[in-house]
Amino acid sequence: MSNGVWIGACLRVRQGRRQMLIWLQAQGYSLALPLNTPIATTHAMANHHDLQTCIRKTERMKHSPVALNFEESGGGLPVIIMHGLFGSLANWRGVARNLADTYRVINLDLRNHGRSPWADDLSYEAMAADVLALMDRLGLERAKLLGHSLGGKLAMVLADQAPERFTQLVVVDIAPKAYPAWHQDVFAGLRAVDLDHLASREQARSQMGQFIFDPEVRAFLAANLSHNTQSGQGAWRWRFNLDVLQQSYLETSQMPDLQGFFCGPALFVRGAGSAYIEPDDRSIIIRDFPGGCIHTLKKAKHWPHVEDPQGFMNAIRHFFIDGCKEINKTS
Numbered sequence: 001m002s003n004g005v006w007i008g009a010c011l012r013v014r015q016g017r018r019q020m021l022i023w024l025q026a027q028g029y030s031l032a033l034p035l036n037t038p039i040a041t042t043h044a045m046a047n048h049h050d051l052q053t054c055i056r057k058t059e060r061m062k063h064s065p066v067a068l069n070f071e072e073s074g075g076g077l078p079v080i081i082m083h084g085l086f087g088s089l090a091n092w093r094g095v096a097r098n099l100a101d102t103y104r105v106i107n108l109d110l111r112n113h114g115r116s117p118w119a120d121d122l123s124y125e126a127m128a129a130d131v132l133a134l135m136d137r138l139g140l141e142r143a144k145l146l147g148h149s150l151g152g153k154l155a156m157v158l159a160d161q162a163p164e165r166f167t168q169l170v171v172v173d174i175a176p177k178a179y180p181a182w183h184q185d186v187f188a189g190l191r192a193v194d195l196d197h198l199a200s201r202e203q204a205r206s207q208m209g210q211f212i213f214d215p216e217v218r219a220f221l222a223a224n225l226s227h228n229t230q231s232g233q234g235a236w237r238w239r240f241n242l243d244v245l246q247q248s249y250l251e252t253s254q255m256p257d258l259q260g261f262f263c264g265p266a267l268f269v270r271g272a273g274s275a276y277i278e279p280d281d282r283s284i285i286i287r288d289f290p291g292g293c294i295h296t297l298k299k300a301k302h303w304p305h306v307e308d309p310q311g312f313m314n315a316i317r318h319f320f321i322d323g324c325k326e327i328n329k330t331s
Contacts, residue, residue: 074100084149088114271300
């Protein structure tokens with residue numbers, strides 16, 4: 001099949017009505033169709049090609065996946081964890097350890113973060129292609145998906161683009177919407193760090209202080225400094241690709257259009273002290289994720305897994321077992 005037909009087949013499925021997709025999934029049909037198949041008769045041709053192969057092939061034609069760095073632990077049903085902007089898998093090791101007694105946990109570094117390769121493209125489509133390629137590499141047909149902030153937006157995009165690859169979705173303190181440029185002070189603080197003459201992480205935190213007033217944020221960012229003890233002057237570097245993160249910031253602050261194709265259980269965890277998920281966002285969450293529910297942690301802000309680890313893990317474990325049923329009773 002030609003590349004154009006592959007792309008067109010995917011587009012026909014994505015442009016169909018959500019009700020038809022739900023019906024087809026319920027019947028156990030594959031979902032990618034030939035270009036000339038009318039939507040009204042999709043059920044008759046539904047087994048022409050498998051959607052997961054179609055999406056995987058199409059996305060890789062547009063984006064070259066990078067080989068993501070990851071840590072794997074535990075055993076059982078797979079759970080993929082994706083960190084937020086400026087973060088790394090190190091921020092989620094505690095959650096990964098906690099889940100590893102029951103699940104096979106894949107804790108990863110997104111491109112341009114941590115120990116994963118750097119690339120000029122930081123679009124959600126490119127990042128999604130990376131994660132699907134990693135799943136293929138590890139032989140994961142389906143997985144539970146957990147993402148925080150930037151990783152939460154990516155989780156939504158992945159579930160919407162390839163709903164057959166994910167059984168459950170956990171989105172941590174982010175909504176399916178565009179956000180203002182809230183991180184300009186962070187970029188200014190990062191640029192204020194003199195890497196060529198830096199003596200310590202403590203000095204870096206001090207240099208960021210004129211732009212970033214929260215000491216916890218400065219500590220979080222300084223943890224991303226890597227030091228080569230054999231290099232002498234100029235031995236410090238950021239583990240994240242600062243240039244690309246800043247150049248791509250307006251794009252990553254936006255939200256790609258979602259089609260509402262993921263109809264499985266989707267938990268949105270919000271911190272009561274955070275402005276990222278507001279009460280009015282419930283309508284757009286349910287619009288894009290009809291199987292969704294929202295759980296608020298009263299002790300938490302934007303990092304619920306750090307600010308209320310017990311409450312966070314209780315919510316995740318209940319959700320993984322019972323979906324939104326127990327969450328809806330307590331939220």
